[in-house]
Amino acid sequence: MRFTTLSAWLNWQETLAPKAIDLGLERVRAVAERLGLTHPNCPVITVAGTNGKGSVVAMLSSMLCVAGYRVGAYTSPHLQRYNERVCVDEAPVDDTRLCAAFAAIDAARGDLRLTYFEFGTLAALWCFAQSNVDVMVLEVGLGGRLDAVNILDADVAVVTTIDLDHADWLGDTREQVAREKVGIQRVGRPLVCGDRNPPDTLLRAAAEVGSHLLRIGLDFDVEWHDGRLLWRHDGCEESLPAPGLRGVFQADNAACACMALACLEARLPMDARARSDGLARTRLAARFESLPNAACPVVCDVAHNPQAARALADQLSATPVNGRNLAVFSALSDKDVRGIVAAMDAQIDHWFVGGLEAPRGLATNDLIGRMGQLRGRIDGCEKIADAYAMASCAAEPDDRIVIFGSFLTVAVVRQGRV
Incomplete structure (x- = not known):
């Protein structure tokens, strides 16, 4: 084994590829075939989309676990520990198992160069095979068509919402983004679409490929009713509890997760109790x-x-506080900073911003320069941790602090506080 610690493996992987993102399936598929990972003996659910992917994966995993299935779930990025990306029965795999996976991949790859994300995807598939899971739930990292998880044929593909993000890789229109994300579909197999206004490129691609498109608002739907969800599909109605994840928008995510499982009913039978208990306990x-x-x-x-x-702004508006909303905010350099803060402008009374110590992190002055004119006051700190400390000192009991802008922003503040 090349290394004996997880940190050593991860540090080494970051040095291997000249580009952190190198989209394409040839290299990762070749290594997967050498490891015997390309034809799993269980159903595969692949989840793509701009937002809501992680929530759908969490709901799927929870419902499947309650139903008694052994579940392998792969997500990215992580918040605190790399192990969060690879879970079996909702528990992160340990360092020893990940190191063994990386060693197997390293031995199989020969002179093929893999990116950090490709190593991670193969490690997840290797761990799931070793654990003999009953079902795999895979979150797309970037796009869909050329993302490493797409080396496996999805038995059910889920595309959540579609909007602009990662424009350098996916395009600067919803039509271009949709074309990439819908690439996870397969001929004759279900494609669950959670976007209520999907771009024409998604609809055309589904027709061209011949997948079985199921659209929210058309083939299935959901609405809030007395604090519960009313899920409609195939001429039936089912009352479900509110998901354990907060936010009115989680209703659509829950409907997509339930619809994906309904498509696999013949292979993964599930009763209404498992759906209800699984949704309610999702975290x-x-x-x-x-x-x-x-x-x-x-x-x-x-x-x-x-x-x-x-x-997020809609959720803040739906759950108001008597005092002010104080934002603790930072973002990466490839993000639409102006668009993000404009969406939150009406809800935020005071901004506390700081830089992120990361390869794509923005320095505080650069971040403020991109934010433009806002309704609330802006105070800058060198680091995001300092911004949170300043916001906490400025807060009154009736105020609320809102931390957002990046996984890294949240991770810095969340560290040691939960």
Whole structure:
């Protein structure tokens, strides 16, 4: 084995590829075939989309686990520990298992160069094979068509919402983005679409490929009713509890997850109790998550694009506080900073911003320069941790602190507070 610690493996992987993102399936598929990972003996659910992917994966995993299935779930990025990306029965795999996976991949790859993300994807598939899971739930990291998880044929593909993010890789229109994300579909197999206004490129691609398209608002739907969800599909109605994840928008995510499982009913039977209990117990960090703070209520959310910021703003509006909303904010350099803060402008009374110590992190002055004119006051700090400390000092008991802008923003503040 090349290394004996997880940190050593990860540090080495970051040095291997000249580009952190190198889209394409040839290299990763070749290594997967050498490892015997390309034809799993269980159903595969692949989830793509701009926002909501992590929530759908969490709901799927929870419902499947309650139903008694052994579940392998792969997500990215992580908040605190790399192990969060690879879970079996909702528990992160340990360092020893990941190191063994990386060693097997390293031995099989020969002279093929893999990116950090490709190593991670193969490690997840290797761990799931070793654990003999009953079902795999795979979150697309970037796009869909050329993402490493697409080396496996999805038995059910889910595309959540579609909006602009990663424009350098996916395009600067919803039509271009949709074309990439819908690439996870397969001929004759279900494609669950959670976007209520899908671009024409998605609809055309589904027709051309011949997947079985199921659209929210058309083939299935959901609505809030007396604090519960009313899920409609195939001429039936089912009352479900509110998901364990907060936010009115989680209703659509829940409907997509339930619809995906309905498509697999013949292979993964599930009763109404498992759906209900699984939805109610779903947990996922940093999705309108409350954090402990003596000064005032604190919520954190990984919203890092304009669409997600609009959803966060709607949730803040739906759950008002008597005092002010104080934002703790930072973002990466490739994000639409102006679009993100504009979506939140009406809800935020005071901004506390700081730089992120990361390869794509923005320095504080650069970040403020991109934010433009806002309704609320802006105070800058060198680091995001300092911005959170300043916001906590400025907060009154009736205020609320809102931490958002990036997984890294939330991770810095969340560290040691949960």
